[in-house]
Amino acid sequence: MLQQFYPQVHHDYRYELNKDMHFAAAHFIDDERAGVCKEMHGHTYFVNITVAGDDLDDTGFLINFKSLKKQVHGRFDHTLLNTHPEFPEGIPTTEVVAKVIWELVDELLSQEKHRPYCLQVIVRETPTSYAIYRPKRGEHR
Numbered sequence: 262m263l264q265q266f267y268p269q270v271h272h273d274y275r276y277e278l279n280k281d282m283h284f285a286a287a288h289f290i291d292d293e294r295a296g297v298c299k300e301m302h303g304h305t306y307f308v309n310i311t312v313a314g315d316d317l318d319d320t321g322f323l324i325n326f327k328s329l330k331k332q333v334h335g336r337f338d339h340t341l342l343n344t345h346p347e348f349p350e351g352i353p354t355t356e357v358v359a360k361v362i363w364e365l366v367d368e369l370l371s372q373e374k375h376r377p378y379c380l381q382v383i384v385r386e387t388p389t390s391y392a393i394y395r396p397k398r399g400e401h402r
């Protein structure tokens with residue numbers, strides 16, 4: 262879906278899954294230094310989420326792919342990102358979008374008894390621009 266190589270995240274968990282998804286959203290960067298990006302405009306955001314863990318749940322899932330899509334696409338598709346409380350100080354940059362998605366996925370995964378972890382979130386905002394968020398060791402709920 263990202264139509265490019267996937268930057269790998271190194272780990273020693275037994276299982277890893279990756280979920281691609283995309284959503285359409287508008288945003289603006291409320292800062293003069295953002296130039297034309299200060300004006301409201303839209304993107305199709307392409308997202309890749311990496312989840313890993315040593316154990317599966319009773320259904321043989323690390324986490325249901327559909328749950329990941331609901332948590333991210335279900336929240337942001339066809340919305341104005343600046344209106345979401347998750348974005349502090351009205352700055353939904355690519356970097357911050359990646360971090361916020363990581364936080365939402367971590368919240369979802371923290372409810373699982375077998376406790377999978379989100380190791381990486383890639384967000385592509387334009388054909389030539391993407392950002393990656395990787396948590397520091399131990400940075401999870």
Ligand SMILES: Nc1nc2c(c(=O)[nH]1)N=C([C@H](O)[C@H](O)COP(=O)(O)OP(=O)(O)OP(=O)(O)O)CN2
Pocket residue numbers: 290298353354355356386387388389390
């Ligand atoms: N570090 C960041 N820089 C910029 C961000 C960002 O989120 N983080 N965002 C923007 C704009 O919002 C814009 O949507 C993306 O900018 P850009 O990649 O420059 O878009 P172009 O399609 O014009 O890219 P070209 O490669 O020049 O065609 C700006 N900066």
Ligand SMILES: [Zn+2]
Pocket residue numbers: 288298302303304386
């Ligand atoms: Zn933009």
